[in-house]
Amino acid sequence: MGDSRNEFLIRAESLTRIYEMGESRVIGLREVSLDILEEAFVVLKGDSGSGKSTLLSLLAGLDRPTSGRILVDGRDLAGSGPDEMTRYRREMVGMVFQSFNLMPTLDVMENVCLPAFLANRPARAVKARARELLDWLRLDHRRHHLPAQLSGGEMQRVAIARALINEPRIIFADEPTGNLDSRNGELVIELFRDMNRVFRRTLVLATHSQMADSLATMVVTLRDGGIVRPSWES
Ligand SMILES: Nc1ncnc2c1ncn2[C@@H]1O[C@H](COP(=O)(O)OP(=O)(O)OP(=O)(O)O)[C@@H](O)[C@H]1O
Ligand SMILES: [Mg+2]
Numbered sequence: 001m002g003d004s005r006n007e008f009l010i011r012a013e014s015l016t017r018i019y020e021m022g023e024s025r026v027i028g029l030r031e032v033s034l035d036i037l038e039e040a041f042v043v044l045k046g047d048s049g050s051g052k053s054t055l056l057s058l059l060a061g062l063d064r065p066t067s068g069r070i071l072v073d074g075r076d077l078a079g080s081g082p083d084e085m086t087r088y089r090r091e092m093v094g095m096v097f098q099s100f101n102l103m104p105t106l107d108v109m110e111n112v113c114l115p116a117f118l119a120n121r122p123a124r125a126v127k128a129r130a131r132e133l134l135d136w137l138r139l140d141h142r143r144h145h146l147p148a149q150l151s152g153g154e155m156q157r158v159a160i161a162r163a164l165i166n167e168p169r170i171i172f173a174d175e176p177t178g179n180l181d182s183r184n185g186e187l188v189i190e191l192f193r194d195m196n197r198v199f200r201r202t203l204v205l206a207t208h209s210q211m212a213d214s215l216a217t218m219v220v221t222l223r224d225g226g227i228v229r230p231s232w233e234s
Contacts, residue, residue: 007035
């Protein structure tokens with residue numbers, strides 16, 4: 001066995017998430033174990049309610065498991081305090097959602113820069129990086145537009161720029177093409193391919209897109225909160 005830190009970036013050990021609502025308990029995830037290698041392109045699949053969003057939220061540090069551990073770079077995320085969780089989300093993680101989640105009163109440039117300003121990074125460098133990202137995403141001419149003035153595909157590209165502004169090592173995306181037509185969906189998947197292959201980021205993507213399958217280094221299928229075996233890894 002080598003140095004475990006070189007083998008995986010994220011290791012989930014027996015993750016369980018139970019949602020308690022009054023008397024009733026809903027199992028979101030049951031005993032899920034998973035190793036995600038650095039620079040992997042992981043595609044999460046499964047029917048509605050199978051646990052994809054629950055798993056993404058736990059791995060991204062947006063939620064805590066009822067039991068189990070999440071090791072990121074060898075450190076236990078589930079056992080860390082709120083400040084450390086915030087730092088993890090801000091510095092290590094980028095997130096992209098189905099519904100874009102842009103701030104409606106901020107323009108494109110401000111939306112993209114926001115996570116970097118929250119992390120107290122110097123404004124000049126942040127703005128220069130935002131311009132580069134918006135150029136790459138062919139959105140430079142939209143810099144001073146509000147989200148409501150953009151198409152769905154453009155909004156999702158802004159969300160992608162925002163996810164990348166802090167140079168995260170891991171990008172989590174929950175059905176990022178779910179609200180897009182097929183052409184814009186394909187474009188977004190191509191951007192994820194470039195993030196993985198050109199910018200060498202680790203990606204974990206819940207998606208129904210067939211196109212993502214051919215790019216995946218690992219496909220994980222969930223059913224009723226558990227992993228269906230065999231999932232495959234290349
Ligand atoms: N906040 C919550 N409170 C109670 N139950 C929840 C909550 N979030 C998820 N669940 C339940 O946990 C299970 C897994 O839900 P989850 O959202 O992870 O599924 P999903 O695979 O992302 O589904 P979809 O494809 O519809 O997005 C479902 O039974 C769901 O009803
Ligand atoms: Mg979901």
